[in-house]
Amino acid sequence: MTLLDKVHQEVIERLGNLSVTARQAVESVLAGQHRSVRRGLSVEFAGHREYQPGDDLRHLDWLVYARSDRYDIRQYEEETKLRATLILDASGSMGYGSARQTKFAYAQALTAALGFLMIRQGDAVGLAACDTAIRHFIPPGSTMAHFLNVLAALEETAPGNETSLAPVLDEIASRLSRRGLVVLITDTFDDPQALLRSIHYLRHRKQEVRLFQILDPQERTFPFQGMIEFVGLEHEPGLKLDGDRVREHYRQVFQGHQQRLQAGCHACGVQMETCWTDEELFTVLIRALAWR
């Protein structure tokens, strides 16, 4: 099944199966999203022209009239499209999965679904797949053909190296010249301080950031019993530990990481959504969309 088929099955068809009321609710949310995105953007000033009868008097530049007794209308280059960049973490840790799919597969589907929804409402969507560096970068575009390129890039990507999102985010921030939306889809298994710093930089670069944290349930519960040799997916040295003995300590460390991330995101005004790989993708989307 291709990514697109999966998105169809998981999102589109489910949307179609919703009751009319529910579909309207979803679509109104989507529409509201669109409008809210638009509202969130600034409109660029493009110059003056002479007033013509029928022009909206709200756009009359009264300062010019006060200075020159001329009736000039302000012209704007209005942004009607959202420019979203979907950043997908393709590090080795994303390859873990105890449920029916790995975190990376889940993240891929989520990325595709989000991208599809945005393309459908006429927004521009780009992709950056990365681990320690950017492996694929597709600038935002709003056509379906462009989206298919994004999907193809997604399908080609496989999890690999270590995680180092901070420098990657900084680089992406420098590439994004215009205001937009950055959706970060990662397991956040990185230095939280560095990651939050980079997110903060993105915010400084006038990007709205949404963080989707993809986690496997076992990464929270740590259900391992007895002596286990843990082999890292990012070339870390193996560790032999007694699962029963270290479980509580692991959970404390994990909780600490979560709390730091949540606090940091809240301070940056970044919405963080934790997605478990045994959760339905559709449910995650609805929850995410309901933020607005």
Place this chain on the structure above:
Amino acid sequence: MIEFLNPLLWGGLAAVSTPVIIHLLHRRKVKQVDWGAMRFLLEMLAKRRRRLFLDELLLLLVRTLLVGCVALAMLRPAFHRRAAESGAGGIIRQGRTAGVLLIDDSLSSAAGRAQPVFEGMKKLGLAYLDSLAPGDEISLVLMSQSGAPANDPLFDIEGLKAHLAGLKSSYVATDIPALLDAGLNQLKRHINPGAELVLLTDGRNDGWHEEDTARWDELRERLRGPRNAALGTRQRPQVIVLAPEPAALDDNLAIIDLGMDRTLVAAGRPAGLGVVVANYGKQGSRQAAVQVAVNGQVIGSEPFEVPAGGRQELVFTHTFETAGSYALEAALVNHQDLLPADDRRALSIQVEASVGVLLVDGGNSPAGLQSKLGFLAAALDPDLGGRGPFKVTRISLAQFAPSLLQDYRVVVLGDVPVLEPAMVDALERFVVSGGGILAGLGPDSDLTLINRYWARNGDGFLPCPLERPVTPPKPALPAAISAGHPVFNGFGSRSDDAWKAAKVRSYFKLDVGKAKGSELDVLLKMDNGDALLVERRRGLGLVALMATSLNADWTDLPLQAAYVPLMRGVAGHLGSFVMPPRNLVPGDSIIYARVKDPAKPMSGEGPSGKPMKLTPGSWEGRAAVLSEPLMEPGVYLLHDPQQPGPIRYAVSVAPAESALLPVTDRQMALALDGGMSLFHDPGQIAANLDPARRRSVELWKWCLFGALLLMFVEGSMTRRQALAEGKDRAYGLNRANLNAGLKL
């Protein structure tokens, strides 16, 4: 000091290694898991590696200690505070008591003026039992049952008191060292920390065996225990002696000996019967008489007068008309005293028609006085007519054949140089089946052959091997005899002086050390200490060995007057030797070794005609019948269908029990090396054995408490695991609710 009351469970401490072993086995089973969130594990280890290690170590330690506490509790440790030595200050008990009551219920305890001494002993015993408390355990060991299998200790003090009250004295002889030894062995069956050996004695001197220093030294060593053992513990038990106040010397007449004047009693010839009466009182005997019966028929009665402290021997003569087993009984008549049981004595004898003696001469000519066995033949059958008790046949070595042995009771080898292997085998069978052999050495004796085939390092028929021939520069003189041995019955009072004229010019030094255990009897020694005449039992028979010649080749003993009674004594003893013995003491069992068909049933009865219970068994590898221990003195009859008449056994009390001499406190203290408490009165016992005074503490409760505590600690340390699992389950439930809620 700490004593472990269940030392057999030391192996249980090995269980302490179980948690460690489980831990190590657990660590070996490693599963491999690919894991994405390694950074959290690494972060956790960076922060908490030490704590994890300490947690694990602590849990392992707790589990090991838990098992250790349980194992330690099972060892029953008891802490004993060192008590003051016992004495006037009373006895301090070490916790719960394990007491072994050793009761001397011997014959002498039946004597007494107002009542038997045994009744007073029982009162003392009951007073001791009253000093015990619930939880104390007690064993009873009776002198009369010291050979019986041991019983387990009892906690039922009241039941034991009832049993003690119903006991009666027996006819056995006292043996205090044996009783103490039995008590120490019985103590091993006890489990309580405090240990007491309580000797309940009649206060008589007999049975203490103070002269047996080796036995007492060993006993005292065992009673003393290890160097730092606290008094009153199982390693060093408290010795308590309970004895009624020593009574004044009681009057007692007793028959202390009954015997024949010869070893071989021949049918049709008069034989002398000696009865020795002793007077252990302060007054002379008056109007008493001795009556003698043979097989229940009175053959004579004679009055006597014995002064106080004196003895008298009365001799009766009787002719036994036919061969067979006879029981002789001597009894005091017209007399009553404090101990009637020793006023009678019985003796079992075997009367022979005659004893066939085969003389095998090692020389060339068996006839004449100058041959190897000429003097011996003359001593046994002076008129050479065979009319005496010994029917003598003389042959040369060449005429000697195994088939001849069945017709004789005694075989004499006179300086035989060599024997065929078949003859050696036949001689061994002969003696094992009840025959007697007298071997005399001489100039023709081959030391190497004799040692290799006849002696075989103590395993052959000869009593012992030979070391070397000896010709001392000055002839050796026979000097010391084994006093009381039947061989010397014929010498009477002259037995000590009879040898001094004889000279031994040459002899073989006998290697008496090679004889196993105490089987070898040295009957006659020379003045240089070397053995001259020895005997040793083999199976049902006897073998005697003369280290020098039986003729005048090496010694002039045959020319001395002592020679004839000596040789007749030896030949008579060899020819009439009866095994297993038929003269017993109370406590012995009848053992009858059946030479012929063991399948045919036998029966027996006791002194009052009461049937005896006989069980088949074995004795020294041959079929035998055995009775239960015989406790009553008198004559017992055994009926073997293959014998013409009954076989008579005689049970008589030990003469030493008749003396009734009191033992002093000092004598008892000396025997026990001062390490004892002595009480004569029940009141003294109550005052000194206070049940409230218990010094030692048993620690097993604390060990179990410690184990419970550790179990609690272990549970709380691992409880976090259970709580965490509970949280997982709760987490799973919440997620299910959330998912259900979102389904539209």
